[in-house]
């Protein structure tokens with residue numbers, strides 16, 4: 001009999017299904033691999049790596065670039081293995097017994113798990129029936145429970161909608177506790193709140209290379225906050241938690257980020273195109289999105305998901321346990337031809353063909 005850590009058995013698991021679909025639009029990934037020009041430079045860079053050394057230099061190089069781009073000091077940036085690691089460490093830093101964490105619901109399913117892992121008490125804040133976050137009520141809730149950490153995902157996954165930067169500022173200004181802003185999809189929205197970090201010492205902005213920059217496999221993310229905050233959160237990271245392959249690849253991708261502008265624009269255009277088409281389907285409710293995915297609600301969502309699965313099309317279905325997401329499916333944008341196929345399949349199912 002092995003004696004595991006207390007409550008480990010009860011720890012919830014991430015419920016994403018990972019199957020290799022022919023048309024894979026279930027995980028908000030970029031459907032395209034790196035632009036060929038970028039890929040070539042990444043490969044050249046990887047050919048010149050000192051595998052024998054700890055990656056101090058590569059870590060510093062990437063931080064330097066990011067700091068320069070945001071006009072902040074290097075000590076205001078921390079890197080993570082995906083923004084997942086950043087978020088986990090932020091939860092850890094403000095968590096522990098008796099600590100309270102407020103986050104919206106429905107939102108990123110991992111917040112609940114990170115809160116649990118941090119042994120903190122979770123206070124999900126319900127979005128309204130249109131999935132909008134009532135800023136005043138959210139602020140009130142943070143005060144009411146005397147939270148230690150408030151989290152907002154903007155634009156929100158899986159609902160796709162976004163708060164304005166002014167609304168984010170309203171929250172930052174009116175709460176005293178730490179405020180984690182998860183900007184995993186902000187490149188598709190175009191309005192980041194990172195500038196507010198200068199003004200609000202409680203604000204932590206998390207970003208990722210996984211979505212707009214098509215680097216989900218490399219696991220690279222970062223956070224921006226004031227120096228006192230990064231100094232404390234940095235204590236929770238193990239030394240050399242980032243590997244040299246990911247650091248070097250991300251360094252090139254970041255240098256060449258302009259190469260991604262057109263594909264981000266195409267994704268946004270595709271999202272709008274598919275949004276309009278879905279809107280014309282009777283019985284399907286479509287939620288406006290500022291991301292690279294669209295959420296729909298349909299009373300036969302489970303059957304539709306199964307139908308798509310049989311066509312080897314993977315979309316994200318939310319199980320009954322996912323609060324507020326009953327009968328919802330989330331569809332990431334692929335290439336135009338993929339999106340057309342997904343749409344036609346949905347249309348055929350809905351129209352009973």
Ligand SMILES: *Cc1c(COP(=O)(O)O)cnc(C)c1O
Pocket residue numbers: 028081082083084085108153157182184207208209210211216219220221
């Ligand atoms: C995808 C995602 C992340 C992070 O992904 P990483 O690959 O770990 O960077 C963070 N937050 C949200 C809301 C996401 O959807």
